[in-house]
Amino acid sequence: MSNIKDLDKKISIIKDEIDKIANKESNLFFYVIDTYGYASGSLAYIYQLAKFLYDEGYKVKMIYQTDSKGKDKEEFVGVGGWLGEEYASLPHYDIQSKKGVEVSHSDVLFIPEIYSQVMAQTKKMPCKRIAIFQNYDFVVSQMPYSAQWGDYGINDVITNTKENAELLKSIFPYLNVTIIDPFIEKRFGTTNEPKKMIVNVISKNPDDIVRLMKPFYWKYPDFKWVTFRDLSGMSKENFANSLREGCITVWMDENASFGYSAIEAMKSGNIVFGKVPRETKEWMLDEDGNLSDCCIWFDDINKVHQNLAVVIRSFLKDSVPSSVFEAQERAKNLYSEDKTKEEIIAYVNNVMDERKKSFEEFIRLAEDEKNNVVAGEGEKC
Amino acid sequence: MLSNKDITVIVPLHNYDVKIADMLDNAIKSVPKDIKVIISTDNKLDLRTSTLKDKRVSQESNVTEDTSFQNLVNLGVKAVKTKWFSILEFDDVYTSNWFKNFEEYQEFNQQYNVYFPIVDLYDVKGLDENYKFVGYGNEAPWAASFSETLGVIDEKSLDNFFDFYPTGAIYNKEVWEEIGGLKSNIKLTFWYEFMLRLIHLKGGNIYVIPKIGYVHGLGREGSLLEHYRDTIQKEESEFWFKTAKKESYFKEMRDVKYVPCAPKMKKD
Numbered sequence: 001m002s003n004i005k006d007l008d009k010k011i012s013i014i015k016d017e018i019d020k021i022a023n024k025e026s027n028l029f030f031y032v033i034d035t036y037g038y039a040s041g042s043l044a045y046i047y048q049l050a051k052f053l054y055d056e057g058y059k060v061k062m063i064y065q066t067d068s069k070g071k072d073k074e075e076f077v078g079v080g081g082w083l084g085e086e087y088a089s090l091p092h093y094d095i096q097s098k099k100g101v102e103v104s105h106s107d108v109l110f111i112p113e114i115y116s117q118v119m120a121q122t123k124k125m126p127c128k129r130i131a132i133f134q135n136y137d138f139v140v141s142q143m144p145y146s147a148q149w150g151d152y153g154i155n156d157v158i159t160n161t162k163e164n165a166e167l168l169k170s171i172f173p174y175l176n177v178t179i180i181d182p183f184i185e186k187r188f189g190t191t192n193e194p195k196k197m198i199v200n201v202i203s204k205n206p207d208d209i210v211r212l213m214k215p216f217y218w219k220y221p222d223f224k225w226v227t228f229r230d231l232s233g234m235s236k237e238n239f240a241n242s243l244r245e246g247c248i249t250v251w252m253d254e255n256a257s258f259g260y261s262a263i264e265a266m267k268s269g270n271i272v273f274g275k276v277p278r279e280t281k282e283w284m285l286d287e288d289g290n291l292s293d294c295c296i297w298f299d300d301i302n303k304v305h306q307n308l309a310v311v312i313r314s315f316l317k318d319s320v321p322s323s324v325f326e327a328q329e330r331a332k333n334l335y336s337e338d339k340t341k342e343e344i345i346a347y348v349n350n351v352m353d354e355r356k357k358s359f360e361e362f363i364r365l366a367e368d369e370k371n372n373v374v375a376g377e378g379e380k381c
Numbered sequence: 382m383l384s385n386k387d388i389t390v391i392v393p394l395h396n397y398d399v400k401i402a403d404m405l406d407n408a409i410k411s412v413p414k415d416i417k418v419i420i421s422t423d424n425k426l427d428l429r430t431s432t433l434k435d436k437r438v439s440q441e442s443n444v445t446e447d448t449s450f451q452n453l454v455n456l457g458v459k460a461v462k463t464k465w466f467s468i469l470e471f472d473d474v475y476t477s478n479w480f481k482n483f484e485e486y487q488e489f490n491q492q493y494n495v496y497f498p499i500v501d502l503y504d505v506k507g508l509d510e511n512y513k514f515v516g517y518g519n520e521a522p523w524a525a526s527f528s529e530t531l532g533v534i535d536e537k538s539l540d541n542f543f544d545f546y547p548t549g550a551i552y553n554k555e556v557w558e559e560i561g562g563l564k565s566n567i568k569l570t571f572w573y574e575f576m577l578r579l580i581h582l583k584g585g586n587i588y589v590i591p592k593i594g595y596v597h598g599l600g601r602e603g604s605l606l607e608h609y610r611d612t613i614q615k616e617e618s619e620f621w622f623k624t625a626k627k628e629s630y631f632k633e634m635r636d637v638k639y640v641p642c643a644p645k646m647k648k649d
Binding site: 196197225 | 520
């Protein structure tokens with residue numbers, strides 16, 4: 001009889017979980033890193049996906065872990081300063097506090113690729129776990145060579161580009177990888193206001209900016225008056241305003257997971273100089289698979305100065321070839337907010353449907369087992 | 382939005398010589414067709430050159446003793462019927478987009494009364510030589526920390542820097558006249574004095590449109606600046622800078638004259 005009681009209890013729990021799915025009461029946990037106020041395209045992508053689901057009525061919870069090793073508990077800075085209050089105001093929970101982060105079967109936990117330890121630690125959790133993969137370097141650097149994602153029970157992944165999907169499948173071919181396209185936020189765009197003579201510089205390495213600016217002034221003293229503006233550490237709003245204001249952007253991020261900043265600069269009407277990243281993405285290529293003219297590409301910072309001087313002179317003379325902007329159109333139009341929203345909502349709806357079906361199947365099997373137990377008990381009598 | 386019909390171009394012309402007719406033609410050809418041109422001269426011109434047959438070109442003559450550049454400009458401004466005007470030197474040219482750029486930038490920066498272009502500077506010593514690009518003019522305000530606002534000439538920046546090229550710029554006629562125009566009794570630094578006066582009396586700064594709008598020749602034989610370079614000594618030059626700062630608080634011309642110090646006598 002204890003078996004029947006156990007089965008009834010399990011069936012009751014799973015029925016509750018089915019009800020949660022039906023009522024969108026299941027938690028969608030997004031494990032996020034704290035960049036301490038620094039902008040990150042990869043983190044913005046995660047927040048954007050979470051926000052779409054939150055707006056769709058899902059119970060989204062952003063979870064993070066603060067470091068409590070020291071005397072003072074570390075404060076979570078979050079994304080309010082750079083991504084905006086609409087994202088910072090999503091419900092956030094510190095997993096240290098354990099409040100609000102109780103996990104049940106119908107919940108889904110999204111884990112960014114950098115957290116391979118979290119993948120391992122959550123292996124036995126009852127919820128569905130889905131990895132978010134944007135940066136291959138993080139997989140290579142964080143995973144021990146003796147393990148794979150499959151060993152941690154990770155079977156489902158969402159990623160942002162076709163190239164990333166292919167790359168991941170090449171190492172873990174058993175994964176179900178779904179592409180959810182990224183998009184460029186509407187805050188990036190142009191107005192009729194004419195451009196100022198400012199060269200924006202986007203780089204994670206402060207040395208790059210010095211190596212760009214000083215030799216440029218030495219080589220082209222006639223342009224010593226040209227202002228270079230470092231956009232690192234800016235809030236998203238200021239970043240967007242600065243891009244809109246300036247006329248040229250030099251983008252240097254060889255390890256970029258996607259290259260959001262370059263497209264944001266194009267959308268803001270900038271002529272973009274791009275340092276060729278280690279991994280090329282669809283937007284960077286033309287129809288023949290060559291680097292597209294949407295950016296003025298360079299692979300050596302010491303060789304960019306001459307082209308920069310030519311483009312500055314062209315801007316001053318209004319003689320920038322229209323082909324530069326025409327080539328940007330394809331890259332700018334590849335991604336849209338509506339498309340991303342549709343993709344993530346359809347994906348999660350499907351995950352929840354599948355989850356519900358598997359729960360119903362569990363109940364059916366449990367009922368069968370219960371009947372068998374009852375029948376067995378009857379036979380004994 | 383403005384249109385070119387709101388702008389007039391003034392060409393001050395002193396001591397006209399037919400030798401410069403081609404240059405004058407070239408200068409006026411750089412003015413868009415829908416902009417009127419006033420040639421402000423110290424005498425009636427010979428109307429045989431092609432420029433002077435152009436129907437949009439008119440003449441303002443001033444046969445008086447004061448044939449200074451400043452007075453010719455002021456004379457031209459008096460005849461202007463539009464809200465804005467620009468000054469074109471007979472051996473310079475506008476770039477093809479300058480007036481279009483002025484309209485675009487002015488629409489979003491309406492608080493200013495004067496708009497400078499960035500100027501391409503060429504060395505034009507000797508009329509038949511190949512001109513050599515020597516650099517940019519009016520570009521400094523686009524350097525970070527030159528002034529409070531990027532692209533703007535303000536009082537603080539004028540304290541330390543005076544090397545600007547005001548021809549080719551576009552001026553608000555009403556404001557120009559309100560502050561008294563150019564002062565013909567100030568030599569060498571009359572433009573500097575005007576810029577300071579604009580800021581002191583009108584409280585308005587000057588905006589530099591970050592586009593090359595004007596091509597200016599340096600070192601032309603017979604030009605006013607060359608004349609000053611040849612004739613003005615260091616002491617006099619310092620005097621005119623001090624005078625510009627002092628006089629820029631006064632709308633009216635005051636009696637200003639450089640009197641060289643008498644050479645010191647040796648004591649017996």
